[in-house]
Amino acid sequence: MLAALAREPGPPPSVVDVVEVEPGALDEGGSVRLRMLASTVNPSDLVTISGAYASRTRYPFVPGFEGVGEVVEVGEDAPRELLGRRVLPLGTAGNWQEYKVAPARWCFAVPDDVTTEDACFAYVNPLSALLMVDEHAHAGVRVAAVNGATSAIGGQLRALLDARGIEVIGLTSGATGRRVPSPADWSAVVSTAVPGWGEEVRRLSGGAGVDVAFDCVGGEHAATLLGAIRPGGSLVHYGLLSGRPIPAGSLREHPGRRIHLFRLRDIVHASSREQIQALLDRSYRGIAAGSLRTAVSGARPLREIRRLIAEAPSAAGKLLVTFP
Template identity: 30%
Template sequence: MTSLPTEMTAIEIAEPGGPEGLRPTRRPLPQPGPGEVLIRIAAAGVNRPDVLQRKGAYPPPPGASDIPGLEIAGEVVALGDQVTSLHQGQQVCALVTGGGYAEYCVAPSAQCLPLPQGLSAIEGAALPETFFTVWSNVFDRGGLKAGEAFLVQGGSSGIGTTAIQLAKAFGAKVFTTAGSAEKCQACKDLGADLAINYREADFVEAIREANDGRGVNLILDMVGGAYIPRDVDLLEPDGRLVFIAFLGGPKAEINFQKVMVKRLTITGSTLRARDIGFKAAIAAQLQTQVWPLIESGQVKPQIYRTFPLEQAAEAHALMESSAHIGKIMLTVAAQRS
């Protein structure tokens, strides 16, 4: 095996604020502890929590790397003690609590999954953050069942494109919102039964019209703000509303009598701070329930654009523009040949 370097290139947040605060630096090579592996990164995903961390609004949990980046793919190059499920040279993708914007990253072995057959490292790195989030919130916490009506707000995002495909694959009727005709068409191409341009139509009215006057059973909302009371209006009795972000703000005035009369469940979650045991359980479910769908081509990560690692600032600027459809990725120089 090729000897490992003592240092690596990484992207640090030199100062909180705009994308220009992301700068290449040299860091010591991280060392895997018990139950961990060291991964030579080929690609990493760019996600909204990375943007929030860069702005100083989402600090890493205790013990996590200050380097941004929550999902990676690459080759296992070193094993910590007590690792028996992986081997050196194995191609994996992994969910991490930080450190992904780098040439190497340590990951708990329980949060690593084999790279699905037929996928590139870039496609593999696009899986962990969105697929863990969607599975745990839509199917685990939200309890989506075949035949139910499901709405994902922001269908053209990485989370949205994943949620549309998985909900459809498991037999739900899928509605979504997006901000342009192009984005709406992309959502329909992925299987959405109806995609509503929120700039031109009221999603509550549009869905009721398309769904024989009925609302939906489950909503995955990353917008919040003014959408919250409208979500409550749209839910059917025993409906569930799950929040994973608040791009439109976390506060709203709602009529809780509707919540009570319709027996609604309002909940939400964050993923990054959850313990390894929780994430390991999600990883196991993904491998058995979702990986076969990916390997068969029924579900596929949607890659919008890739940037070299050194251009992380440009990748963040693109994410904040919201011009993308699907995932924005970073690739590592040593793996791009």
């Protein structure tokens, strides 16, 4: 069978090859074999391949944190009723291969009325957006800022915050050439390529600063964003698209603000199956309603993974890996 293999840490388009490998064996701990139907290409895949999490990434490995597979074989101790079901195999990479062996306890059945394409994107971004908004958009929050406003999760954060009556200021970097699909949905959209954007965000918030900012960029950008948050407010830091950490000392320059780190992986691994299922149910409802749906702009077969990886960062929407 074919698998995409990240050989070593490095620029993703040059260190990932599609190779022929032996299918994995079903272990005795209740595993299933999935025929992968579709997978996604997300920044978290590319960041992991590049070596950003070197201490917990062993090479070579098969990337792909998100995808949908059909159960074609169940091992001993795995529920037989999973056979033939479409499932999301959560908790591990390895979705960029034709067949994946996964523990049954980490497989979550996809409802029949959800398309494979929608289900592919039901996990990483919707669950992160739901959890961050649950935690940080409490009753006192009136105005929020969201960077990466053209990103999939940026749009989902906006929709969830808006549903709570919170004004949302979107920030775009221009790094990808993407445009916010419906600018009117945001209370304002600010370009961070324009000097003084931090003051502009503060001005738009009414002068004091936003109550909470959701940051997937990091670096100097996050330091400026901290200054656009009112004293007592929070920066929820969940991504590193700039490739740089928030500079040490940023909080000293903006006393009274707090930084909260968010990592979906940590929460999912500490949650029960029932808790994860309840979040997925909310995600499917949001997808059906449109608020958590992800725009897909293209698909390519696994053997073209290098092209997919190269195209993903500037594509108009998400790209799918298919398994013809």
